Amino acid sequence: MSKFRGNTAIVGIGQTPYYKRGTSPDPEMKLALRAIVAACEDAGISPQDIDGFVSYGSERNDGQKLMAALGTRELKFGGLVWTHGGGIPGALGLAANAIIAGQADIVVVYRAMAELGGQRLRVAVWQNDTPSQYLVNGLDAPAQTCAIRSQRMLEHDGVPRSTMKALAQACYYHARNNPAAMGHNITLDDDTYDNARWISEPYRLFDCSRENDAGAAIIMVSAERAKDMRHKPAYLLSAPMGCYGEWGFGEFNQRPFGATSGFQSVARRLWAESGYEPDDVDVVQVYENMTGMAVAALIDHGFCTVENAGEVLTYKNLIAPNGRLPVNTSGGNIAEGFIHGMGLVPEAVRQIRGDSTNQVPGAALSLMTGGPGDSMVSSALLGSIETL
């Protein structure tokens, strides 16, 4: 029996507005603080009570830098999960492990980004992980490395391009109902998608996530403590991180390659630990740095296969409330806003609470998958009390 499953819950969520990149009125650290304080208010706790700080990737606003502004009484746990967006659900898992082990009681998981410092988000998130092999050969951005993966998925594995368009259009459809989304006023019809400028083939503009300034945070506590709190808890059923042996920093030498974003081992453990399977899931927040990578992540998790991806991943199936597999119900990284994927976590929680702007009726199992194609990845399955 898992010691992890259902023993912690997310009880608070907080976000700043999304700003166009480089236009935040606040510096990055203040965005982090605003998100954390908002999450505390949502949870009904004092910011002084937070005793653990967890993030991922290149987050620079370490807990100890925030203490004075939060009035922290004692910092008991802090940690940064390796890799980039691939580490987000893993960060939830790290926070949960600290709570279950009794190392901390109230842990915040957060991410804030602002380009005021002048560095593009797409550069900042790389953390100088770009090897000479890339830069010498004209390869810099995630859009390019992901493009090479998705090209093989389309051309070699035969996953239809329609899946990428369906995913982008589902994100924009959901953004239409979310006033907080940067893409709220954009209608992504076929012409707009098909005729958008190329970024790096097979990706056109709307296949790529945005870059924004914003902060987002969630508060995690034990299941015991969660019972008495203000909101319906979103229990963490499983949040494995990892990859199999032939993944990691492969520089296009990982195997298999193409119609995978590296989640097979993580997905296998996720379903085993949670006791659920893909058909049980009500709604998915699938990290889409690029559409094709999200398509491969859904294949990895078993929502469809390489062979039937074109039939399953259709616009009709991917939209709330009635689709078979609603994804990215706030608009996601593509249409709501992008701060290294962290915005997907509060939306996964809202679906359990029942107050998403694109609510899936009665959603009880809510999945969030981390940055696809990362050298190590992670996934988190959240559930209502009925799923425990």
Add this chain to the structure above:
Amino acid sequence: MAYAFLESSITGRAGTDEEYWKGLADGELRLPRCAACKKWMWPAHHRCGACGSWELEWIKQEPVGTVYSWTRTWYAFDRVHERAADVPYVIVVAEVACGACLLGVLKGREDGLKIGAKVRGIIEPPSEKSKGYPSIRWALA
């Protein structure tokens, strides 16, 4: 000989491919395998995870292979801005005989570019575009 690329050394990842660049600077494609168990290892690393040996040997390879995947980049990204005037350009991942997949910018015709197409590597001297490193470019055979 003095290797010019060492003057503009790029750091990142394991930092174990200096011999690769030296090979290209010498006009050869050389790839690493474990000196003990002979397992090919690309990207290179500090230790053979299969047998535990700390020794790599760099073996000359014929610069021919097939297209494993590719992308045509239409945007001059931040840190490869030296290639802004070349946009759009094609980056190829080519699989060579020992199984390694190697990056290179496509040279010459694009007609016939597809996964599985045969390519031949052309070694070019250091340039501003390749950030002072020698590079291999793939041409459709």
